[in-house]
Amino acid sequence: MIERYAIHSSIEQLIDRFGIEQTPGYESQYNAAPAKLLPVITHQSPQGFSYFYWGTAPQWTKNKPVAERIINTRIEWLQEKPVLRKALMQHRCIIPANGFYAWKRIGKKSNVPCYFMPADKLFSFAGIWEEYEDAEGDAFHTFSILTMPASELVAAITDRMPVMLDKQQEAVWLNPQATEADLWNVVKPYTELSSYTVSPAVFTPGYNKPSLVLPAPAADQHGNLTLFD
DSSP, X not given: OOOEEEEOOOHHHHHHHHTOOOOTTOOOEEEEOTTSXXXXXXXXXXXXXXXXXXXXXXXXXXXXXXXXXXXXXXXXXXXXXXXXXXXXXXXXEEEEESEEEEEEEEETTEEEEEEEEETTSOEEEEEEEEEXXXXXXXXXXXXXXXXXXXXXXXXXXXXXXXXXXXXXXXXXXXXXXXXXXXXXXTOOOOOOEEEEEOOGGGGSTTOOOGGGGSOOOOBOTTSOBOSOO
């Protein structure tokens, strides 16, 4: 399961990379976590960022762990579940990112955080989104990152990875006229990745510092150094 990622490029870099208009409200996130309000680009409004909650709105979490089916959607499920297949055709989005985190389990209660970064350092995840109403009748939107079986590099850490898109694949994903076959053709393992261990501070959702994406000695979530490398 992908529970954290980073999006920290400048707004000027994002405008240049994704061809969007100037968008107010953007802030760098070195520790993008579930229930945070984060930038996405939908295939209905590709000209700019929309800000959706990852997985669920904060008031809906009630301090409970956010389930995989909310923050991540397995790409295999899109062929098995009609409601998700409908979302694929009607509610697609991309999620700009610089990299993502994954945990290497080294014991029953011990995990080491690793950071995965593509060669071009700015890409996107494929996603789907939903609209809800809260108890007061106000609408809010959420998104889920699509995941697939991990590539060889990522599989050494975890068994799933995000569906990652380059610029050409994004054009297909955001094309309102794309067929289901067109969309499945862009779902491919992303292999141009590098990885390294990072600070266990990433386990704290509210911690948002540039140092999170820098290499750090392998340590578990308690700060204990490990032999993992």
